[in-house]
Amino acid sequence: MRRDELLDAAEDLLCDQGSAALTLSAVADRAGVSKGGLLYHFGSKEALIKGMVERLIDEFDQLLAAQPGDTYTERYVMATLAAVRSGRLRRWAVVTGASGNLFLLAPLREAMARWHREGLADEPDPLASQVVRLACEGLWDVASHDPELNTESDLQALEARLRALLKPPPAP
Known part of the structure; x- marks a missing residue:
């Protein structure tokens, strides 16, 4: 096996x-x-949980690296939507719920900090990028609990809106 x-x-x-x-x-x-x-x-059980955490981080890093986009946040949006569409996003809730051990969750916390800080200063509008990344986390979390909530057309509309939020504001 x-x-x-x-x-x-x-x-x-x-x-x-x-x-x-x-x-x-x-x-x-x-x-x-x-x-x-x-x-x-x-x-051990801890090694099993550690394995789940490591796989989760590796898979999202790979998904993120494979996405098209001009900015990190655009790739983050696309990676999140790819995860939601794949149905494999339950890992976030599963791993978090599985471990009350902060030591085992430390790599996930470090990855989340990296994902949310990466390239933020290079974004056209860092605040809008932060809002979009946080919206992605919310989408991921809700979809973890109700995978049938959003249809494909809902996800397409969300993608369009999130990408629109990332466009730089017009010059005054």
């Missing part, structure tokens, strides 16, 4: 049953492997 399949099983378990259900035995059962097979990849 591959590492990602074990992480998927842990995430599915969390989505279905909540953080109290996240045990190594339950993850192994969900993945259809022995507990020893799980322990080969993740030696």
Whole structure:
């Protein structure tokens, strides 16, 4: 069994049953492997949570790097919408809910700070860019809890509005 399949099983378990259900035995059962097979990849529950956090950060960094756009915030909007459309955004809620351990969440907090500070000073309107990035976080969070809330046409309208907010104000 591959590492990602074990992480998927842990995430599915969390989505279905909540953080109290996240045990190594339950993850192994969900993945259809022995507990020893799980322990080969993740030696503890903390290591499993750490793996989920690291994968979440890596995947969003890759998604962000793959997006078109003239500014970091434009790419951030596109990456957020790509995540919402993919349905894989539940990881944010899952990982945050899974870990009451601030040490395990530290890499996620560092990544969030980086994502929200990156290139901000180089944006045509840094304040508008900050508002747009925060709106993306809200969209991601709401979609995590209600993935069916926004239709594709809703997402297209949101994208257009967010991109419009990023346009520099006309010169006086």
